[in-house]
Amino acid sequence: MLDSYIWIILGMAAVTYIPRMLPLVAFQTESIPPILRGVLKNVPYAILGALIFPGIVTFNGELWMGIVGALTAFIAAYFGASLIVIVISSIGVLSICSLLFA
Amino acid sequence: MNVAVTRRISSSLFRSGLQKGSSIAIGYMPVAFTFGLLAKSSGLSLFEAVGMSIFVFAGAAQYISLTLFAAGISGFEIILTTFIVNIRHLLMSASICEKSADDPKWKKALYSFFITDETFSVSAVQRGNVQAAFMLGVGLIAWSSWVVFSGIGYLVGSGLPTILQESMGIALYALFIGLLVPSARKSFKVILLASIAAVVNSILTFNTPLSTGWTIILSTLFAAVLIELVWKGEKTDA
Structure with missing residues (x-):
């Protein structure tokens, strides 16, 4: 008999997969009403705001770390850097600041 | 083809x-x-x-x-x-x-x-x-x-x-910012959507016992629906 942890993990996998799969497979893209399509088009940009705030201001429990990291990412992104450059420069600048000031 | x-x-x-x-x-x-x-x-x-x-x-x-x-x-x-x-x-x-x-x-x-x-x-x-x-x-x-x-x-x-x-923990936030900024530069609607959801999510996080999953759903839906109902400007691409 399998360990009960394994059954719990498989249960977690099932309840995680179903919400990911259902709308994508069940909806017919063309039959979504226009107002709902509009809302769904808005979702990615709204969710990015919610994923960034308030998480970033409580990052590691240190306000300055969140600000330094966010500012670096913002500047890199503003000047058109690629995602990977944005991510790496943000980690780099934050590591240097931590070494120097923390 | x-x-x-x-x-x-x-x-x-x-x-x-x-x-x-x-x-x-x-x-x-x-x-x-x-x-x-x-x-x-x-x-x-x-x-x-x-x-x-x-x-x-x-x-x-x-x-x-x-x-x-x-x-x-x-x-x-x-x-x-x-x-x-x-x-x-x-x-x-x-x-x-x-x-x-x-x-x-x-x-x-x-x-x-x-x-x-x-x-x-x-x-x-x-x-x-x-x-x-x-x-x-x-x-x-x-x-x-x-x-x-x-x-x-x-x-x-x-x-x-x-x-x-500790510093690597910033990576996902940097990723989200990197995804948001190029669209935000081109569209005021994107800035509004992200800002409203950010404010609502912050309010919900600090003032209600709701879990992170729920605060993200509620704040995202609130911003997405509100802007869809009131926005009269650019219609294309967000």
Whole structure:
């Protein structure tokens, strides 16, 4: 008999997969009403705001770390850097600041 | 279109997905590493920790489950909590659906497994339709990093220097900012959507006992619906 942890993990996998799969497979893209399509088009940009705030201001429990990291990412992104450059420069600048000031 | 041409297009989409997904892969490293480390201290076996990363592939829910496993909470409650934390994927799946190319259902069912906050955001801000080959590229590289670094974290333990570990935690926020800024530069509507959701999510987080999963769903829906109802300006692309 399998360990009960394994059954719990498989249960977690099932309840995680179903919400990911259902709308994508069940909806017919063309039959979504226009107002709902509009809302769904808005979702990615709204969710990015919610994923960034308030998480970033409580990052590691240190306000300055969140600000330094966010500012670096913002500047890199503003000047058109690629995602990977944005991510790496943000980690780099934050590591240097931590070494120097923390 | 003949089969050879279709194949070539798919493989270039897949490679472009791998490329776009590589920044997620970097962002996942410290998070997965820490998960592996905590899983060990919560009493899971290597097999269980890596298995959870392979089959569940959801950061926040996996972290929360460790706390529950360690506290000896019942399996039913752990599964229910996981469901609640991950129900926000419904919204992302529906949003991808709105933008998805006409791929066969089995392909959609396959790539939907890889929907996370990060893979969703990367694909949803791309121009044009979301293609299966592209989503699979983004998903596979992100998932591989998640699985591999969960295992490394479990085995290596706290081997990484603390400063690097702490600084790497910024990676996912940097990713989100990197995804938002190019669209925000071009559209005031994007700025409004993100700002409203950010403010509402902050209010909900600090003033209600709602879990993160719910505050994200509510604030995202609030902003997306409100702007859809009141916005009279640009109609195209967000």
